[in-house]
Amino acid sequence: MIKQLSWKVGGQQGEGIDSTGEIFSIALNRMGYYLYGYRHFSSRIKGGHSNTKIRISVRPIRAVSDELDVLVAFDQETIDLNAHELHEGGVILADAKFNPTLPEGVSAQLFAVPFTKIAQDVGLAQMKNMVAVGASSALLGLPLEAFQSVIEEKFSRKGQQVVDKNMQAIQRGVEYITEQTGGPLNALRLEKSDGKKRLYMIGNDAIALGALAAGARIMAAYPITPSSEIMEYLIKQLPKFGGTVVQTEDEIAAISMVIGANYGGVRALTASAGPGLSLMTEAIGLSGMTETPAVIVNTQRGGPSTGLPTKQEQSDINAMIYSTHGEIPKIVIAPSTAEECFYDTIQAFNLAEKYQCPVIILSDLALSLGKQTVEPLDYDRIQIERGNLVTDDQELEELENSQLFKRYQFTDNGISPRILPGKKHGLHHVTGVEHDETGRPSENPLNRKKMMEKRLRKLEQGIDFKDPVHLDCKHEEADLLIVGINSTRGVIHEAMERLEEKEGVKVNHAHVRQVLPFPTDILREQMAKAKKVVVVENNATGQLANLLKLHVGMADKITHIGKYDGNPFLPSEIYNQCKELLVHGHV
Amino acid sequence: MATFKDFRNKVKPNWCPGCGDFSVLAAMQRAFANQGLEPEDVAIVSGIGCSGRISGYVNAYGFHGVHGRALPIAQGLKLANRDLTVVAAGGDGDGFAIGMGHTIHAIRRNVDITYIVMDNQVYGLTKGQTSPRSEMGFKTKSTPKGSIEATIAPMEMALTAGAGFVAQAVSSDLKQLTRLVEEGLKHKGFSLINVYSPCVTYNKVNTYDWFKEHLVNLDDEEGYDPSNRMQAMQKLMEHNGLVTGLIYQNKERKAYEELIPGFDEKPLAKQDLKINKEQFEELVAEFA
Numbered sequence: 028m029i030k031q032l033s034w035k036v037g038g039q040q041g042e043g044i045d046s047t048g049e050i051f052s053i054a055l056n057r058m059g060y061y062l063y064g065y066r067h068f069s070s071r072i073k074g075g076h077s078n079t080k081i082r083i084s085v086r087p088i089r090a091v092s093d094e095l096d097v098l099v100a101f102d103q104e105t106i107d108l109n110a111h112e113l114h115e116g117g118v119i120l121a122d123a124k125f126n127p128t129l130p131e132g133v134s135a136q137l138f139a140v141p142f143t144k145i146a147q148d149v150g151l152a153q154m155k156n157m158v159a160v161g162a163s164s165a166l167l168g169l170p171l172e173a174f175q176s177v178i179e180e181k182f183s184r185k186g187q188q189v190v191d192k193n194m195q196a197i198q199r200g201v202e203y204i205t206e207q208t209g210g211p212l213n214a215l216r217l218e219k220s221d222g223k224k225r226l227y228m229i230g231n232d233a234i235a236l237g238a239l240a241a242g243a244r245i246m247a248a249y250p251i252t253p254s255s256e257i258m259e260y261l262i263k264q265l266p267k268f269g270g271t272v273v274q275t276e277d278e279i280a281a282i283s284m285v286i287g288a289n290y291g292g293v294r295a296l297t298a299s300a301g302p303g304l305s306l307m308t309e310a311i312g313l314s315g316m317t318e319t320p321a322v323i324v325n326t327q328r329g330g331p332s333t334g335l336p337t338k339q340e341q342s343d344i345n346a347m348i349y350s351t352h353g354e355i356p357k358i359v360i361a362p363s364t365a366e367e368c369f370y371d372t373i374q375a376f377n378l379a380e381k382y383q384c385p386v387i388i389l390s391d392l393a394l395s396l397g398k399q400t401v402e403p404l405d406y407d408r409i410q411i412e413r414g415n416l417v418t419d420d421q422e423l424e425e426l427e428n429s430q431l432f433k434r435y436q437f438t439d440n441g442i443s444p445r446i447l448p449g450k451k452h453g454l455h456h457v458t459g460v461e462h463d464e465t466g467r468p469s470e471n472p473l474n475r476k477k478m479m480e481k482r483l484r485k486l487e488q489g490i491d492f493k494d495p496v497h498l499d500c501k502h503e504e505a506d507l508l509i510v511g512i513n514s515t516r517g518v519i520h521e522a523m524e525r526l527e528e529k530e531g532v533k534v535n536h537a538h539v540r541q542v543l544p545f546p547t548d549i550l551r552e553q554m555a556k557a558k559k560v561v562v563v564e565n566n567a568t569g570q571l572a573n574l575l576k577l578h579v580g581m582a583d584k585i586t587h588i589g590k591y592d593g594n595p596f597l598p599s600e601i602y603n604q605c606k607e608l609l610v611h612g613h614v
Numbered sequence: 615m616a617t618f619k620d621f622r623n624k625v626k627p628n629w630c631p632g633c634g635d636f637s638v639l640a641a642m643q644r645a646f647a648n649q650g651l652e653p654e655d656v657a658i659v660s661g662i663g664c665s666g667r668i669s670g671y672v673n674a675y676g677f678h679g680v681h682g683r684a685l686p687i688a689q690g691l692k693l694a695n696r697d698l699t700v701v702a703a704g705g706d707g708d709g710f711a712i713g714m715g716h717t718i719h720a721i722r723r724n725v726d727i728t729y730i731v732m733d734n735q736v737y738g739l740t741k742g743q744t745s746p747r748s749e750m751g752f753k754t755k756s757t758p759k760g761s762i763e764a765t766i767a768p769m770e771m772a773l774t775a776g777a778g779f780v781a782q783a784v785s786s787d788l789k790q791l792t793r794l795v796e797e798g799l800k801h802k803g804f805s806l807i808n809v810y811s812p813c814v815t816y817n818k819v820n821t822y823d824w825f826k827e828h829l830v831n832l833d834d835e836e837g838y839d840p841s842n843r844m845q846a847m848q849k850l851m852e853h854n855g856l857v858t859g860l861i862y863q864n865k866e867r868k869a870y871e872e873l874i875p876g877f878d879e880k881p882l883a884k885q886d887l888k889i890n891k892e893q894f895e896e897l898v899a900e901f902a
Contacts, residue, residue: 056902057902224902225902226898226901226902227901227902228901232901236897236898239889239897240889240894241887242887242888242889244882244885244887245690245693245694245882247686247690264897266874266875266876266877267876267893268889268893269876269877269878269882269885270882271693271874271875271877273689273693273723275686275719276715276716276718276719277715279683279686279716280683280685280686280715280716280719281686283679283680283683283686283687283690283716284686284687284689284690284693285690286679286687286690287659287677287686287687287688287689287690287691287692287693287694288690288691288693288694289690289694290677290687290690290691290694291690291691291692291693291694291695291698291883292694292695292883292884293693293694293695293882293883294887295690295694309680310680310683312680313679313680317677401901403898404894404898406891406894406895409888409894411887411888419884431623447695447883448654448657448675448691448695448698449654449655449657449675449695449697449698449883450654451652451654452654453654454653454654454673454674454675455675456669456670456676456678457675457676457677457678458669458670458676458677458678459678459679459680460678467625467670468667468670468678
């Protein structure tokens with residue numbers, strides 16, 4: 028019995044690769060296994076190689092594995108591109124239609140299964156996906172009923188006939204492979220799962236659901252990979268809660284609309300990737316200067332410019348901290364699991380209103396689109412805190428002599444009372460020009476200094492963000508501290524386990540979740556406990572490593588492991604480079 | 615009930631004496647009062663430039679944003695609180711140069727706001743450069759030999775973009791201007807009012823006198839029917855856009871807010887944020 032295995036399905040983009048993976052993984056999720064799914068896709072709609080790799084385990088996982096157990100191939104290209112990942116004894120299930128062959132040097136078992144032919148016999152060539160799902164389930168010895176109930180659900184609105192045909196396709200897949208192998212392969216028998224009910228979602232789903240739960244009712248956005256799912260989810264759900272999504276003409280309009288809506292008193296968000304964030308920077312400054320809350324999601328992808336639109340990267344860290352001219356208070360948080368995507372998004376809205384400033388939720392492609400198991404989300408953890416907002420039923424005193432309300436009143440903590448337009452006796456001005464306490468433009472040097480300090484003071488004492496650094500630091504004295512951000516949480520964890528197990532070294536892991544204000548103290552404490560610090564990040568210049576050097580120091584200890592070829596880290600890559608560092612002192 | 619004086623505040627505009635924007639300010643204040651609005655019912659979102667300062671000169675809620683983005687901010691605000699009367703205002707650079715993309719799309723989208731452009735056909739606050747509304751050959755600091763780019767025709771552009779309310783006025787006719795602002799406020803959907811608002815400092819061509827000589831008042835045109843889009847376009851082309859009055863109005867077209875599925879009469883800003891447990895469990899079930 029094995030504890031985990033990896034299954035991959037590949038073919039031409041647009042061929043139903045996604046839905047094959049979808050049905051397979053929903054069924055496994057319901058059986059109680061932990062899953063992690065990652066899609067490899069290109070910036071085109073039809074054609075080009077595409078694959079989905081799904082890892083199945085009896086314990087929590089959040090990374091793709093180094094190796095592959097089962098490869099389902101709808102074309103020879105899939106075999107040629109992916110067979111090298113198969114470990115010895117791995118299995119290929121390939122459509123007999125294209126006379127599949129094994130590439131040289133690959134020792135996997137190849138089963139040519141007439142996916143297309145069986146599907147045609149049943150009624151429709153497209154159902155080859157179902158035949159493949161059936162064959163896979165039989166090979167792994169998984170109960171067929173789990174898959175059947177998913178199909179029932181997925182196709183029931185298309186009529187019983189469609190359901191029946193899909194069931195037949197699955198059944199025929201099972202029968203065919205059973206004839207070939209005589210039953211499930213022992214090397215692929217998974218341990219029994221705990222059978223618990225969990226969710227299976229991509230980070231973008233969790234962000235969108237978090238926004239809805241946080242009370243966001245307006246989203247303004249421009250479509251872009253890899254953030255569009257957030258918008259798509261809210262387009263579907265917001266109308267049920269009275270809200271709406273506006274697809275704007277560009278990202279500048281999107282962030283401006285978000286600022287307008289927040290000024291009006293509605294929690295609103297926008298989501299984009301690097302190119303969109305570049306366009307938004309001026310308005311992010313407006314949000315900071317006018318102290319208007321705004322929540323902005325950046326699902327990082329390969330940059331610069333159009334870069335690698337469908338690939339993983341973490342190269343916007345600096346841009347999120349520094350972009351926009353002038354100096355404003357700004358918060359940048361970085362969830363590292365889909366679960367955190369949900370809870371952090373709720374927190375983001377609270378922080379934006381509490382500190383009356385822009386909050387950027389920094390994600391990355393692998394987190395936003397990678398599909399992972401999530402423990403049931405807790406309704407009771409949804410807290411809505413609106414900060415110093417004068418409520419609707421609160422009566423205001425009449426302002427004497429037609430004075431204006433002090434919307435930007437100087438206070439000890441820098442946070443001033445916020446009034447929504449429409450309120451009687453609350454008139455005030457809002458402007459991106461430097462202003463006095465009532466919002467009137469002012470170039471008075473004394474006022475300027477005080478107002479600048481007031482705004483910056485809001486975040487100076489630190490912010491009320493739960494879990495600014497995820498710590499997995501069991502050693503008081505460690506040989507190594509690995510630091511990461513966003514989606515690398517799982518892969519670092521696995522490398523850490525492997526290093527401890529195989530090399531006998533003591534490894535701690537700190538994952539940065541709050542990027543701005545930087546959690547210097549927490550990181551300093553952990554860095555002090557380690558002989559060496561390795562920063563694992565998907566960029567070329569070591570942005571996170573440089574932040575550590577800037578804020579904490581200890582530059583001599585810090586090494587950066589970067590990967591910027593568009594693909595997420597594999598556990599072995601981190602393991603090998605850390606090992607190298609420990610043995611030779613450098614990577 | 616508020617009078618136009620209630621919409622005045624104590625801030626002295628930093629406009630040049632004789633600037634056309636003073637009339638626009640007065641027309642807005644009168645129109646708000648005439649429409650029975652109170653200062654807290656009104657929010658003015660403005661752009662950047664001399665005219666952009668207008669939101670600070672009206673005793674109402676005011677938001678002075680970034681250059682060219684008054685419209686998206688105003689639309690976001692209106693969607694957040696549909697009880698508010700939202701007016702966007704700015705100059706021709708703001709609306710037809712840097713913000714032109716937003717202007718066309720705000721027209722298409724048709725959120726119920728009123729957009730007043732103070733069109734002086736020149737860049738004033740940056741001290742006299744060409745604007746997309748400058749005439750060909752117009753000499754400025756940035757076009758010392760005269761502008762060699764064609765002029766944007768905002769009214770024709772608005773008609774082709776599907777605008778439901780298109781009007782044009784001139785600062786020297788406060789009465790017509792006030793009436794058109796009121797019509798714009800009443801119109802359900804996006805209303806565009808372009809106001810020839812002379813810059814007495816940097817535009818020595820398109821002066822009050824020049825407008826007096828060139829403008830055709832549609833109010834005086836017998837049989838002019840503002841519901842006839844074809845006629846509107848023809849009239850504009852006939853006079854090279856130099857007309858004042860209500861050029862076109864489509865009372866049938868529904869505002870964006872009316873077309874959003876499930877969008878309530880009660881402003882979003884006044885609705886409860888929290889979703890109940892049952893709804894939450896239902897949402898989560900999709901991912902099980």
